[in-house]
Amino acid sequence: MAAVEMRLPVARKRLAQGLPRGAGEGDRDLVAPGDTITTDPGYMRGHGTYMDNEKLVASVAGVVERVNKLVCVKALKTRYNGEVGDIVVGRITEVQQKRWKVETNSRLDSVLLLSSMNLPGGELRRRSAEDELAMRDYLQEGDLISAEVQAVFSDGAVSLHTRSLKYGKLGQGVLVQVSPSLVKRQKTHFHDLPCGASVILGNNGFTWIYPTPEQKDEEAGGFITNLEPVPLPDREVISRLRNCILALVAQKLMLYDTSILYCYEASLPHQIKDLLKPEVMEEIVLQTRQRLLELEG
Template sequence: MMRELQVSLNQTQKVRLQAALQHLSDLASQASSSTLVVTVSDTIPVNGEDGILKGHGTSELDGKVVATLCGVVERVNKLVYVRTLRARYKPEVGDIIVGRVIEIAPKRWKLEINFSQNAVLMLQSMNLPDGIQRRRNAVDELNMRSIFEENDVVCAEVRGFQHDGSLHLQARSQKYGKLERGQLLRVPAYLVKRRKQHFHDLEQYGVDLILGCNGFIWVGEHAAPRVNDMVVDEEDSMVKDKEQHYETPLEIRQHICRIANSVRLLAALGFALSVEAIIDTTEASKSSNVEIKDMLGSEFYVQTAEREVQRRISILKKKRG
């Protein structure tokens, strides 16, 4: 898991970092000039419209709509609500998440997913090792620990909330399942935006990157799609035995550590995590001949902030034509 990054800056680095962050703040205000940012007790202008629906983060005081949260005012027809800038993770159906198994219960695994409650992955919502679609039986239940055990890292999809209030997951695709030979990082969930693609095969590094919507990030050795895990003869058994004694090559481990440090650095600076930003930071560290252990040092920390300023200026210029 990720710890809070402590960076010791000298006076020059402090001045450079402060200038970069101020520039980023100015650029953000330019980009959001058409949006209304409010703090607690600010009045939200509704232009005297009738039938206004007061949503999350709003209240009525002396006939006015006021904000009860800090954030951005959003409107959907007559509904007015405040979207917080640093919200906790709120699961939505279809979210790709990464979690850690904390308990094996009858016909289910319980996972920690960076939410106010643990999630549940039912045995019936999981592909069986033999790949055959059939009803789960008592033998399958007895063999649950051979699929996932405590502390295993698992990728799954949010299925929804059940009538009892519990959050259920499903892992019925080959892309879901146990994650091995890598690092699990935990970042604030608001830094991971929901996108069409959360699985990334970084071929140039031989690494898989999974950006969990819940703020759990997986960086690990690229895993070939599983076709069938069932052992059918002695030759297959020997292959499995080889896999158990397999070690990740040193170069791949170095790539994993470098990419993981890029994630840590971007998260510490409060920048949104995208595959493009992570690769850019990784490549910048390599081109600058920065050692993996020095990526979390003060100089590269400041350089990353300064590089983000240039990236956003470039984006703004492109938008303006």
């Protein structure tokens, strides 16, 4: 007879309760749409603001950021704004002539040009009509890829490239979608964690957890995926990492290799499925927070 677990509804806890508030000054920088930021005509209008009768008015709810004469309002949660050099994880939505459309949680679908990827086998040549016909053999609708942002167009759309053996089609693993603002910008977004799995922390908030590949001879150009069954211990590590990332996101802690690893270590006393319980989430994230603070200070 299996025991059934039950829980009663409780009042929602305020997440920020235990945290120190920015002593008095935090409030001043928070604005909501329609709030006048300044009436001084010397300032320049940045993102999240608009001019209305010579007044600079906020158009999103968020934090005011000033850089010299430029005033921006940064919303706490938005879609992904591409920047050149970002690592992203995305899903192919459409195969067009000479390009793929990729969903990257951006305002417009990103494009991956046929000419900005390595051909399987690493051959370097102009792309011919045959290559165009074979595009679906490389990447189909629904495939996940990792890529780097090559250019950002004026309308905010992003052009991607996979001209490195690091990037390409993703095989077996787990995708976790988080808010882009929770991914910390770092030198590298590919991490082989010592717990036995690897993660790609896309700047666009798409996080890919996969078993660490044994040998890194990717002469296939990252388009042949390994379909051998992943052993159970690896799968358990991956699921644990996934639940840890969900816990970190639920408590709004920044995602980077150290925070994920600390959270993973804090989660070890618990069963994997228990990590989805709010109280366990809270506990392990609290431990993670403390260890991170110790590391800093």
